[in-house]
Amino acid sequence: MDGEQLTAQETALYDRQIRVWGADAQRRLSKAHILVYGMKGTVAEFCKNIVLAGVGSLTLVDDRMVTEEVLSSNFLIPPDENLYSGMTLAELCCNSLKDFNPMVRVSVEKGDLSSFGVDFFDNFDVIVVSSCSLAAKKLINKKCRTASKRVAFYTVDCRDSCGEIFVDLQDYRYSKKKLEETINCHLQYPSFEEAISVPWKTLPRKVSKLYFATRVIEKFEEVEGRNPGEASTADLPGVLKLKKELCDAHSLNESHVPDNLLERLVTNTSEFPPVCAIIGGILGQEVIKAISGKGDPLKNFFFFDALDGKGIIEDISSDSNTGK
Amino acid sequence: MDSQQKLSVVKGAKVLMVGAGGIGCELLKTLALSGFQDIHIIDMDTIEVSNLNRQFLFRQSHVGQSKAKVARDAVLKFRPHISITPYHANVKDPDFNVDFFKQFNVVLNGLDNLDARRHVNRLCLAADVPLVESGTTGFLGQVTVHVKGRTECYECQQKPAPKTYPVCTITSTPSKFVHCIVWAKDLLFTKLFGDKNQENDLNVRSTGAASSSEPVEDVFERRKDEDIEHYGRRIYDHVFGYNIELALSNEETWKKRNIPKPIYSRHVLTDEFTQQNGDVDKNLATDVGPSVSAMAFLGMNNPQDIWSLMENSRIFLEALKLFFTIRGKEIGNLSFDKDDQLAVEFVTAAANIRAVSFGIPLHSLFEAKGIAGNIVHAVATTNAIIAGLIVIEAIKVLQNDTNSYRMTYCLEHPSRKMLLMPVEPFEPIKSCYVCSETPLLLEINTQRSKLRDFVEKIVKAKIGMSFPLIMHGSALLYEVGDDLDEDMVANYAANLEKVLSELPSPVTGGTMLTVEDLQQEFSCNINIKHREEFDEEKEPEGMLLLGWTQPFSAAEKDNNRSIGNGASVSNASSSTTAEAATDDEIEIIHSGKKRKLSEDSKKTDSGISKVDDETKISKQLEILDDEDDLVMLNEGGTDKKKKRLL
Numbered sequence: 001m002d003g004e005q006l007t008a009q010e011t012a013l014y015d016r017q018i019r020v021w022g023a024d025a026q027r028r029l030s031k032a033h034i035l036v037y038g039m040k041g042t043v044a045e046f047c048k049n050i051v052l053a054g055v056g057s058l059t060l061v062d063d064r065m066v067t068e069e070v071l072s073s074n075f076l077i078p079p080d081e082n083l084y085s086g087m088t089l090a091e092l093c094c095n096s097l098k099d100f101n102p103m104v105r106v107s108v109e110k111g112d113l114s115s116f117g118v119d120f121f122d123n124f125d126v127i128v129v130s131s132c133s134l135a136a137k138k139l140i141n142k143k144c145r146t147a148s149k150r151v152a153f154y155t156v157d158c159r160d161s162c163g164e165i166f167v168d169l170q171d172y173r174y175s176k177k178k179l180e181e182t183i184n185c186h187l188q189y190p191s192f193e194e195a196i197s198v199p200w201k202t203l204p205r206k207v208s209k210l211y212f213a214t215r216v217i218e219k220f221e222e223v224e225g226r227n228p229g230e231a232s233t234a235d236l237p238g239v240l241k242l243k244k245e246l247c248d249a250h251s252l253n254e255s256h257v258p259d260n261l262l263e264r265l266v267t268n269t270s271e272f273p274p275v276c277a278i279i280g281g282i283l284g285q286e287v288i289k290a291i292s293g294k295g296d297p298l299k300n301f302f303f304f305d306a307l308d309g310k311g312i313i314e315d316i317s318s319d320s321n322t323g324k
Numbered sequence: 325m326d327s328q329q330k331l332s333v334v335k336g337a338k339v340l341m342v343g344a345g346g347i348g349c350e351l352l353k354t355l356a357l358s359g360f361q362d363i364h365i366i367d368m369d370t371i372e373v374s375n376l377n378r379q380f381l382f383r384q385s386h387v388g389q390s391k392a393k394v395a396r397d398a399v400l401k402f403r404p405h406i407s408i409t410p411y412h413a414n415v416k417d418p419d420f421n422v423d424f425f426k427q428f429n430v431v432l433n434g435l436d437n438l439d440a441r442r443h444v445n446r447l448c449l450a451a452d453v454p455l456v457e458s459g460t461t462g463f464l465g466q467v468t469v470h471v472k473g474r475t476e477c478y479e480c481q482q483k484p485a486p487k488t489y490p491v492c493t494i495t496s497t498p499s500k501f502v503h504c505i506v507w508a509k510d511l512l513f514t515k516l517f518g519d520k521n522q523e524n525d526l527n528v529r530s531t532g533a534a535s536s537s538e539p540v541e542d543v544f545e546r547r548k549d550e551d552i553e554h555y556g557r558r559i560y561d562h563v564f565g566y567n568i569e570l571a572l573s574n575e576e577t578w579k580k581r582n583i584p585k586p587i588y589s590r591h592v593l594t595d596e597f598t599q600q601n602g603d604v605d606k607n608l609a610t611d612v613g614p615s616v617s618a619m620a621f622l623g624m625n626n627p628q629d630i631w632s633l634m635e636n637s638r639i640f641l642e643a644l645k646l647f648f649t650i651r652g653k654e655i656g657n658l659s660f661d662k663d664d665q666l667a668v669e670f671v672t673a674a675a676n677i678r679a680v681s682f683g684i685p686l687h688s689l690f691e692a693k694g695i696a697g698n699i700v701h702a703v704a705t706t707n708a709i710i711a712g713l714i715v716i717e718a719i720k721v722l723q724n725d726t727n728s729y730r731m732t733y734c735l736e737h738p739s740r741k742m743l744l745m746p747v748e749p750f751e752p753i754k755s756c757y758v759c760s761e762t763p764l765l766l767e768i769n770t771q772r773s774k775l776r777d778f779v780e781k782i783v784k785a786k787i788g789m790s791f792p793l794i795m796h797g798s799a800l801l802y803e804v805g806d807d808l809d810e811d812m813v814a815n816y817a818a819n820l821e822k823v824l825s826e827l828p829s830p831v832t833g834g835t836m837l838t839v840e841d842l843q844q845e846f847s848c849n850i851n852i853k854h855r856e857e858f859d860e861e862k863e864p865e866g867m868l869l870l871g872w873t874q875p876f877s878a879a880e881k882d883n884n885r886s887i888g889n890g891a892s893v894s895n896a897s898s899s900t901t902a903e904a905a906t907d908d909e910i911e912i913i914h915s916g917k918k919r920k921l922s923e924d925s926k927k928t929d930s931g932i933s934k935v936d937d938e939t940k941i942s943k944q945l946e947i948l949d950d951e952d953d954l955v956m957l958n959e960g961g962t963d964k965k966k967k968r969l970l
Contacts, residue, residue: 277712311744
């Protein structure tokens with residue numbers, strides 16, 4: 001790494017985590033620029049984690065106003081109308097996050113992220129989006145991929161007591177120590193569009209059912225022109241119908257996408273705070289890994305369901321045999 | 325999980341959180357967001373700068389204030405209408421008795437030490453309140469559920485005790501840097517700045533035959549009117565020069581070891597330097613305060629640097645001088661504190677100089693501080709994840725959803741694709757001396773060991789009682805309490821000094837003693853077996869408690885308590901090294917035993933995983949069952965002892 005040293009202030013503040021990932025990683029973190037879109041509970045958790053970790057800057061994009069649902073899981077927003085009225089979610093969260101760590105620059109960018117030019121994405125090392133339409137995810141991911149440097153792309157969403165993370169680190173090389181040896185690793189990630197285009201029947205038999213269920217609902221919302229997260233109990237018949245169509249199209253046995261799972265996901269669409277904490281924590285760790293180059297990053301989906309308690313990594317790519 | 329029902333049990337629940345630190349801050353936030361409305365929180369600690377990277381409810385301006393109280397205020401900002409009751413107190417205070425615990429529906433631990441965890445476990449058992457226990461270290465963490473009669477209690481599995489070292493390794497034959505740290509911290513630092521009356525082996529074994537020729541005067545006392553510069557160099561030459569030379573005279577010791585090299589200050593530091601140093605000293609008078617630092621003073625600012633012998637020597641002398649000139653009032657009462665910059669500097673320098681003598685690689689202040697302070701790696705993300713898992717388990721407990729209880733491990737490296745791995749809880753261990761009534765067995769020389777030895781080494785140190793009462797049949801041999809008659813107090817004091825077989829109600833082979841802790845409402849029986857001889861090396865305590873330790877021997881852990889217990893009273897670590905993590909630590913896992921499997925009611929030997937270090941955990945965890953829902957933890961086979969995760 002370069003010769004720059006951490007200041008005494010940084011060393012004192014970050015003491016316990018430097019003991020986990022080392023001073024080099026801490027320096028890399030302090031130079032990383034991160035953008036998040038969609039300020040609900042899970043993203044609030046994620047932001048807290050990386051601001052505490054000491055990234056260089058965090059930019060928030062979300063022009064929406066406060067809703068009951070956001071208030072229920074986002075601890076960055078005081079539930080007082082006098083305090084939040086007239087401000088966007090990004091502005092409100094920004095105010096709280098600044099307090100968490102004076103060494104991190106937290107700011108707000110207004111506008112629609114998917115309409116920003118590729119140049120804009122060049123300013124960041126990591127983009128995290130949540131509550132995004134299928135089309136927006138694809139588009140933003142594409143822009144990250146066409147930026148002049150590698151911009152890591154993540155999507156994250158929670159519904160009921162389930163959560164999903166998608167990761168695209170593009171072409172990612174890192175090294176790790178095994179005993180005395182240094183091993184160079186190389187991972188190639190598919191884009192979001194590529195990943196979800198992988199035919200279902202080619203996936204391993206035991207792929208998380210949440211993967212399929214999430215795709216069904218995501219597709220449903222797109223077809224019906226809904227906002228992300230808007231499918232509700234009333235939509236269950238439509239969702240089940242779409243499930244059947246998709247399963248047929250993919251020649252996948254419908255039992256891989258249980259009706260009761262879909263029912264859970266459309267019945268309770270709001271985030272469950274403990275799951276926000278868990279998913280936001282895993283995502284925070286992944287972003288820290290990707291920035292610092294320390295540790296094996298997950299490839300390329302992560303699922304958690306509080307019902308069975310498992311937090312599972314799934315590799316969903318057309319050639320999941322990429323070399324290590 | 326029906327969300328309406330979930331919401332109503334959550335709203336109606338009264339929960340106790342123990343600990344408002346790394347896990348505690350995250351937990352309090354997540355509980356509040358999840359709809360909990362009546363939360364009580366106990367924490368004795370105040371906020372420190374090194375907490376701020378993860379304990380996100382705290383700010384720089386809160387440093388020094390009560391964690392429990394500040395955490396409450398911070399959470400009320402986003403959930404103003406819930407009730408949070410903070411207690412800035414030790415959970416072991418008698419106020420927090422069984423009746424106090426009984427008012428709660430569930431107790432959630434976010435603690436940083438074994439001692440308090442055991443205490444809370446017993447109170448939860450006595451009060452019959454479910455406990456959700458947790459711990460994290462770096463990227464690793466775990467959450468376990470303890471419900472009396474249904475799942476094992478926290479103490480069903482023996483927890484590895486903090487590692488300590490044989491006295492002679494510390495005083496005479498260090499071979500690792502940690503030995504030098506223990507010497508510098510527990511012996512030298514204590515000798516110079518701590519309680520003079522405390523037993524201290526600093527000079528004992530290194531002198532051997534020379535002890536009689538030692539001057540009556542204590543070499544460590546600063547003589548009347550002795551120049552501080554002179555005193556510092558005298559101490560330096562004594563501990564790094566003279567003592568090493570004495571040790572060298574014992575040739576037998578060095579036949580198979582590297583021969584240490586005595587170091588004298590005159591060989592390392594020129595007089596010129598001392599002179600300069602004396603000049604700078606004058607500027608110092610203005611710089612008073614707890615943050616006084618020899619490093620800053622000598623212009624050495626990077627705690628990651630490894631200092632040369634000369635630099636270490638300068639720090640050593642400068643730090644010693646600063647203690648005497650600026651913090652003179654504290655001398656005699658100091659104990660090592662990892663947050664005391666000057667103490668860390670002194671210990672780092674002393675350990676490094678000793679390391680040079682013994683040909684051991686030197687370490688930076690940052691590393692030395694970690695070792696000396698038993699500092700555990702900690703990051704916000706793991707704590708957040710663990711807190712989320714605690715709330716999920718707490719809700720199951722409140723719903724009495726027994727079949728869904730899980731212990732969950734948070735891993736750094738995926739095991740069978742899993743980063744979060746749920747495992748079915750174990751059943752209570754029938755031979756557990758804490759949650760069942762199985763007696764312990766103590767081998768002891770009843771004609772030589774005093775009641776005091778039994779109380780200190782067994783009842784307090786091993787069984788973990790704070791306010792013990794000891795009975796032989798109906799005869800009371802010992803008790804502590806505020807409301808005792810003077811006669812009784814005198815009587816018990818006299819008993820303490822008696823050997824067991826000469827007590828008013830003699831304790832001999834075949835006797836069964838009952839020990840009880842009134843606060844914990846916990847009692848257990850100990851069968852006494854008389855044994856004449858004990859191996860000094862392996863059983864230095866002169867007694868052996870059976871039925872509580874599992875595979876690893878007591879001797880290994882407890883060779884010398886005077887070293888082990890050095891300074892760390894407040895964080896209850898009673899440990900000496902980095903190998904004994906104490907902040908938010910992880911206590912994993914199990915030795916082979918039966919464990920129930922879920923729906924298909926198979927019985928399988930499972931077991932677990934002692935883990936040497938964090939990188940190994942995922943390799944140790946192996947899934948035996950191919951069906952979705954079951955994860956087994958597999959014992960590695962060849963490993964001899966269980967270890968705490970680091």
